[in-house]
Amino acid sequence: xxxxxxxxILLGIIVxxxxxxxxxxxxxxxxxxxxxxxxVRHNNSNGFGFIVFMxxxxxxxxxxxxxxxxxxxxxxxxxxGVGLDKLLNINWAIxxxxxxxxxxxxxxxxxxxxDNKKHEAYFYPENYKLELIWTIVPTIVLTxxxxxxxxxxxxxxxxxxxxxxxxxYGYQFAWITRYSGPDNILGKSNYKLITDxxxxxxxxxxxxxxxxxxxxxxxxxxxxxxxxxFQFNARDVIHSAYFPHFRAQMNLVPGMNTFFSFKxxxxxxxxxxxxxxxxxxxxxxxxxxxxxxxxxxxxxxVVDTPADFKAWLKSQKKASEVKAAPPVSTLNSxxxxxxxx
Amino acid sequence: xxxxxxxxxxxxxHDDHTHEHDHHETFLTKYIFSQDHKTIAKxxxxxxxxxxxFGMYMSLIFRLQLGFPETKFAFLESLIGKWGKGGRLDPGFxxxxxxxxxxxxxxxxxxxxLSGTFSNLLIPxxxxxxxxxxxxxxxxxxxxxxxxxAVMTYSVYIETGPAAGGWTVxxxxxxxxxxxxxxxxxxxxxxxxxxxxxxxxxxxxxNYICTVINLRTKGMSMTRLPLTVWAFxxxxxxxxxxxxxxxxxxxxxxxxxxxxxxxxxxDIFIGGVxxxxxxxxxxLYEHLFWFLGHPEVxxxxxxxxxxxxxxxxxxxxxxxFGYKAMVGxxxxxxxLSCIVxxxxxxxxxxxxxLGAVFTFTTLLVAIPSAVKVFNYLxxxxxxxxxxxxxxxxxxxxxxxxxxxxxxGIILGDSALDINVHDTYFVVxxxxxxxxxxxxxxxxxxxxxxxxxxxxxxxxxxxxxxxFWLTLIAVYGVFFxxxxxxxxxxxxxxxxxxxxxxxxxxxxxxTLITVFAFLAAIAQVIFLFNFVYSIFKGxxxxxxxxxxxxxxxxxxxxxxxxxxxxxxxxxVYRWPYDYSKPGADDDYIPQTVPYSQTKNxxxxxxx
Numbered sequence: 001x002x003x004x005x006x007x008x009i010l011l012g013i014i015v016x017x018x019x020x021x022x023x024x025x026x027x028x029x030x031x032x033x034x035x036x037x038x039x040v041r042h043n044n045s046n047g048f049g050f051i052v053f054m055x056x057x058x059x060x061x062x063x064x065x066x067x068x069x070x071x072x073x074x075x076x077x078x079x080x081g082v083g084l085d086k087l088l089n090i091n092w093a094i095x096x097x098x099x100x101x102x103x104x105x106x107x108x109x110x111x112x113x114x115d116n117k118k119h120e121a122y123f124y125p126e127n128y129k130l131e132l133i134w135t136i137v138p139t140i141v142l143t144x145x146x147x148x149x150x151x152x153x154x155x156x157x158x159x160x161x162x163x164x165x166x167x168x169y170g171y172q173f174a175w176i177t178r179y180s181g182p183d184n185i186l187g188k189s190n191y192k193l194i195t196d197x198x199x200x201x202x203x204x205x206x207x208x209x210x211x212x213x214x215x216x217x218x219x220x221x222x223x224x225x226x227x228x229x230f231q232f233n234a235r236d237v238i239h240s241a242y243f244p245h246f247r248a249q250m251n252l253v254p255g256m257n258t259f260f261s262f263k264x265x266x267x268x269x270x271x272x273x274x275x276x277x278x279x280x281x282x283x284x285x286x287x288x289x290x291x292x293x294x295x296x297x298x299x300x301x302v303v304d305t306p307a308d309f310k311a312w313l314k315s316q317k318k319a320s321e322v323k324a325a326p327p328v329s330t331l332n333s334x335x336x337x338x339x340x341x
Numbered sequence: 342x343x344x345x346x347x348x349x350x351x352x353x354x355h356d357d358h359t360h361e362h363d364h365h366e367t368f369l370t371k372y373i374f375s376q377d378h379k380t381i382a383k384x385x386x387x388x389x390x391x392x393x394x395f396g397m398y399m400s401l402i403f404r405l406q407l408g409f410p411e412t413k414f415a416f417l418e419s420l421i422g423k424w425g426k427g428g429r430l431d432p433g434f435x436x437x438x439x440x441x442x443x444x445x446x447x448x449x450x451x452x453x454x455l456s457g458t459f460s461n462l463l464i465p466x467x468x469x470x471x472x473x474x475x476x477x478x479x480x481x482x483x484x485x486x487x488x489x490x491a492v493m494t495y496s497v498y499i500e501t502g503p504a505a506g507g508w509t510v511x512x513x514x515x516x517x518x519x520x521x522x523x524x525x526x527x528x529x530x531x532x533x534x535x536x537x538x539x540x541x542x543x544x545x546x547x548n549y550i551c552t553v554i555n556l557r558t559k560g561m562s563m564t565r566l567p568l569t570v571w572a573f574x575x576x577x578x579x580x581x582x583x584x585x586x587x588x589x590x591x592x593x594x595x596x597x598x599x600x601x602x603x604x605x606x607x608d609i610f611i612g613g614v615x616x617x618x619x620x621x622x623x624x625l626y627e628h629l630f631w632f633l634g635h636p637e638v639x640x641x642x643x644x645x646x647x648x649x650x651x652x653x654x655x656x657x658x659x660x661x662f663g664y665k666a667m668v669g670x671x672x673x674x675x676x677l678s679c680i681v682x683x684x685x686x687x688x689x690x691x692x693x694x695l696g697a698v699f700t701f702t703t704l705l706v707a708i709p710s711a712v713k714v715f716n717y718l719x720x721x722x723x724x725x726x727x728x729x730x731x732x733x734x735x736x737x738x739x740x741x742x743x744x745x746x747x748x749g750i751i752l753g754d755s756a757l758d759i760n761v762h763d764t765y766f767v768v769x770x771x772x773x774x775x776x777x778x779x780x781x782x783x784x785x786x787x788x789x790x791x792x793x794x795x796x797x798x799x800x801x802x803x804x805x806x807x808f809w810l811t812l813i814a815v816y817g818v819f820f821x822x823x824x825x826x827x828x829x830x831x832x833x834x835x836x837x838x839x840x841x842x843x844x845x846x847x848x849x850x851t852l853i854t855v856f857a858f859l860a861a862i863a864q865v866i867f868l869f870n871f872v873y874s875i876f877k878g879x880x881x882x883x884x885x886x887x888x889x890x891x892x893x894x895x896x897x898x899x900x901x902x903x904x905x906x907x908x909x910x911x912v913y914r915w916p917y918d919y920s921k922p923g924a925d926d927d928y929i930p931q932t933v934p935y936s937q938t939k940n941x942x943x944x945x946x947x
Contacts, residue, residue, distance in 0.1 A: 017873055020800065039727055046728040046805065050736070057816065068824040071845045073760075081760075088757055095747045102714060102743045109721040110736050113657075114728055121659040121920035121927065122723035131666050134715040135708060142704045142750075149754040150697050156756065157693035172520070172611075191608045192615045201610070232690075236611040237514040238623055240688065240763060244829030247760040251689045253623055254513055255607025258690035283840050287763045287831040289507040290514060291521045292433040295834040 040117055047114035054107035058100065073244055074275050077282065077303065078262040080156050081247030087152055094141060160261050163227035168220075169200055170252045171235035172290060173297040176200060177220040179313060181211030186231060187319065194235070198322045212319035219300040220284065223309035224267050232258045240288035243301065245271075251288055264303045271303075374484075376476030377902040381483050382462035383794060386787070388483075389454025390868070392490055393780075396445035399438045401861055406430040408854025410836050410847070424502070432835040436505035437523050439833055441497060443508030444531070446776065448538055449493070451641040453486050455783045456580075457541075459644055460549045460573040462790060466892035467570050469558025469910060471903045474551035482544035489537035496530035504531035507833060509634065512605040512626050516597045519612040528598070532591050539588045542580050549577035558891070560912035565931070567890050567916040568654075568661060571668050572647025575675045576640050583636040583679065590629035597621070627689055631682035638775045639678040642742075643671060645782025646713060649735045652785050653717060655888045656732035657724030658927050660917035663716045670709035670716075677706045687755045688762050696755040703753035710746055714739065725920065725927070729886070730804030734785035737812050738778050744816075745774025748823065763833075766826025769819045777815045784811075784867070791871075792885045796897050797878030803870040810863035817856030821849045889916045889930045914946075 076082050113119075167178040167186050176199060180186045187202060187209025194201040202209050222228060232241055234252035241260075242249045250260040272280045286297035304312060375381060402421065405414060417425030424434035461479065465472055473479045496503040505523025506515040510531065518525040553566070553574045566574075593604040603618035605626045610616070654661040661667060683691060683699030717739050726732065748770040751757045761767065784807075791799045825846050830837055837843040837850070884893040891912070895904045910932045918929040923941035935946050 013869070016869060017877070020873060021877060039729070042801065042805070043726065043728045046733060047726075049809065053812065061820070064821065064824070068821075068849075071824065072827050073829050084756060084760065087754075088751065091751055091754070091757065095750060099743065099747055102718065103740060105718050106721070106736065106739055106743070109718065109724075110726060110728070113721060113724045113726050115658070115725045119723075119725065121657065121725035123660065123920050123922055124662065124719075124723065125660040125917065126663050126665070127719075130719070131663050131712065131716070135712055138708050138711040142707055145750065145754065146701055146704050149756045150700060153693065153697060153700070153756040156759070157696075191610045194610045194615065236609055237517070237520050238511055242763070242829075242831060244760065249688045249759050249762055253690050254609050255619070255622060256624070256690055260688075279841065281841075283842070285829075285831055285840065288511075289436065289833045292436065292505075294436070295432070295836055296839050298839050 036117075040115060043114040044116060047111040047116075050107045050110045054104065058103070074271065075266075076245070076247050077264055077266040077271060078243075078246035078248060079265055080152070080262055082265075083152050083155070084247045087148060090148070091145060094145070156261070160227045160229065160263075163229040163261055164223075165229050165231065166222070167200075167214075167231045167233060168241050168252070168284070169214075169233050169235065170239035170241065170286065170290075170297070171199075172237065173286070173293040174218065175220070175241075175284060175286075175297070175299040176214055176216075177299070178212055178214040178319075179316075181213055183208055183211055187212050189233075191235065200319075202319050202322050204319075204322055209322075210320045213313055213316045214319065216317050218298075219302060221302045221304050221309050221312045222264050223306045224264055224303055226306065227261060227263045229259060229261045232260070237290050238288050239286045239290050239297070242285045242287035243282070244285070245282045245301075249287060267303045267305060374480055376472070376480045378461045378465050378473050378476070378479060379794070379900055379902075379904075381479055382458050384483050385454060385457030385461060385486065386794075388487060388490055389450050389458065390871070392445050392449040392494075393454065394864070394868070395494065396442050396450060397861055397864060399442040399445075401857060402430065403435055403438045403442070404854040404857045406435060406835065407837075408851045408857075410838060430835075433505060433522055434502055435835045436507075436521070436833065437497070437502045437527070440505050440508055440510075440523070441493065441503050444493065444504075447508060447637065447641070448535070449486075449490055451775070451779045451783070452580075452637065453489075453538065453541065455641065455644050455779060455786075456549075456573065456576055457483070457486060457545060458783075459569070459648060459786050459790070460545065460577065462794065463567075463569050463892060464549055464552050464573055465556070466793070466895060466904060467567050467890050467916075468553060468556060468561055469891050469912060470552055470556035471905070471909070473548045474556060475548055478544045479548050482541045482548065485537045485541035485544065489534045489541060492530055492534040492537065496527050496534065499526055499530070501525045501527055503527040509630055510594070511630075512594060512597060512623050513609055513611075516594060516605060517609070517611060517616075518598075532595055532598075535591055536588065539584045539591075542584045546577040546581040546584075549573055550581065553577075558909045558912055561931075564665075565912055565915045567647075568650035568664070568667055568671075569644075569647040571671055572643045572650070575671050576643045576647075579636050579643070579675050579678065580640050583633040583640075586629055587633035590626055590633070593629070594626065624686070624689055624691065627686050628682070631685045632679075634685065635682040636675075636678045638771070639674055641779045642775050642782075643674065645738060645779040645786075646671070648782050648786040648789070649717070649738050651890070652731050652735040652789050653720050653739075654917050654919060655789075655886050656727045656729055656735070657720055658727070658919045659720060659724040660919055661716070662719035662722075663712075664915065664917065666712055667716055670712045673709040674706060674713075677702060677709070681706055681753075684753050684755070684758070687758045693755075700753060700755040704750065707746070707750060707753070710742075714743055714746070727886075729788065730799070730801060730808055731785045731789035733805070733808040734781045734788065737808065738781040738785065740812075741773050741778040741781060741815065744820075745770055745772075745778060749774060760829070761826055763831055764826040765822050765830050765832055768832045769822035769826055772822075773815075773819045777819065781811075784808075787871070789886065790892075791874065791878075792881030792897075793892055794899075795875050795878070796881050796899055797874050798881050798885065799874040799878060800870050803866055807863050807867045807870065810866070811860060814856045814860035814863060818853050818860060821853055825849060887926075887928045889918060889928050891931060894930065894932060 076085050165180040165184055165186050169176040185208040188206040189201045190203050191201050232250050232252040234254045239252040246262050248260055248262045250258050272278050282301035284299040284301050286294060413428030415428045417428050424431045501522045503523060504527045505521055514520050515524050515528050596602040597605050603621035605623050606618035606621045650661050681703045683695055684703040687696045752770055788799055788804055830843050883897050894910055912931045913934040914931055916931050920927045921941040929938055935942050
């Protein structure tokens, strides 16, 4: 079978090569090969091609933008996300205008100034004024965009008042969320304390650990209208906590605490109404390549009313149940292949 | 002492040397261990084309998985063996394919292939030198490149599979063999291959810089250099400055992997074991990697710009608009590209203040880039355009660069990056702006300088078919991808079935896969044209495009080692005197003195 395919392909190549030779020879005989006339014909057909490509391309661009917009993310479910979406739309508007002007100019010029034996080129090596204009105008536009963008950026990363501390913990290939409880302090943890019963490596000797609560299932809840300060930690490799519907993302880096704050503004139930999809759920995805099953690393996120959230929290695991265990020795681990190639 | 000899030839026997070889050339010295820059350029080109097809073939396999996730392809098992058992692609091998596809395309095709081919071919020919400053180092450079390609290719076929942590190979994933199978031997081979690659890049880069500075012919002042040479020159400087940093990053990774150090590792519990390493930071690796990684994308695109400038001007029969601004913007882009690496790290836990700084510098890069695009448009305005395949590809580059560059404004804005970071939006953006766009530049270069390389013409009709299929397919693949990204789909996902909300994108993914195959078919047409034309193409005239630059004055065909019989030509003018009012012809080669063109001289040109 493979042999047959190989032979067919080889024969095909040989036939093509022979055909090419014939075409080439015949065009040389008729004298049309590579002459100016031939190039003018190519200029006409390809110039026309550019116009068709431009019209169809821009048409499809508009059509697809309208058609696909319904598949994009629904309205932002976080406070800062609304501002980001607005900023994104402003950017799109400016980009769209520049895109249309430059692409149309490019393809139109390629068509209009093709050599059709009817005009000569215009010797025009420079024009400082023009160049100055198209240096300064983008500078002004970009500066405006930078400033509006950075305002939002600084807002997102500024310290918020009355925020609830929540830890999002990632490992190959699942998530755990820990809530800081009434004291609003995430108790200490140590990766050397990790066991099957203590997946977060909580340090039971720290009093702040006692009231912490963490998830055991593949579902986290967050209360509506509450400013949340997420602390991200990874157990093994870099992960990234991506909450697309809340316009939030932050990497989880082993050995480091990273943070991101947002305030959910739409409950899951309300969002189901908005999207018209009664199966809709928010999601937390891993967005940094973390291993073979990277694509399965996700967690369902539910935005509850504060009352529902409190009730749900009771069903989760209490850190006070974690027994204090001595740190595991790491000496053995060297023999366990961490350093082997 | 071949090194000394070549250098002597180029420098001392400048005016009166008739180049003849003192020694007999064997097959081995002429085609394998050649020190002739033209042969080395061809070696680079052919190796890069082979690697490009390898990389493309990988992308087709993972596109099959993304476009038809439920379908079993029986032929996969015979193609990739145990990784395609039962006609389904293995998720681990999917990661490996994505990783090696990226590595091959970024480093071997668009860095080695593009710079290696055209810097080697055009720098000596266009500045008027007999060869590179050091032919021997140049030869070494190619063979390190070859070795690097060979090791990377070999790594695909080992038991545990090649490196699979993404082309950026972030530790700890890449540092710990227990984190994924590809981080074992595959990752070691990846690092070995990259070390060879960095060596070739430095050997090549130093050579290019020396040649441009020292070996320009009489009259070839820096302001008379073709923009191609300017682009290669600045690219080489950029590479020499940044590749050593990648070497440092790789070296520390080797230490962490093999010698128990903790540069990048800290507080890790994996495989049921708490590792002893502490105090390191993966973010350090990210900084080191992207200090090269970002300039790297400009190392890719600048040569493509250079080739495009030359083709647009020559085939537009019109001087490039704003020569000085073009050189200035090349320099500005090169400088700024070294201080923007942090925009790959907005959400890595880097201090948000730094994020703000990097947003600022990043959007600054957009300014010289915009100047380049506007200058290209002004070059086309009122030109007399010859739409040869090379010209079509050059125009395609401009179109793609606009499309991809504009989405960069969104990604460069730290606030907007939060929600599209590492999604398909990024994949679409960089494939358009530096992947496809640089490939278009490279193809423009191949079509334009093929006669100079092989002394024969490529078939035009096949060239046009190749161009149109490629243009349509590239937009067909990458335009819809933006929507998937805006829909929140992360990149490097083996399957999007994990979240129900992504099901709506399955149709788009199928469409993208179909276009990917169309693009592949178009490249097969190119390959056929390329190979056929080397042997059977029409014989090329001395100066097929009526170009001004020096490479068209050296003997046609494969040429001779030493480039010119008799003295090296002297240069009297800049390379863009096309359609000068009053001139006899629509081009005046650089070798024509002003005294012979009294009618067309501008004030100050006597």
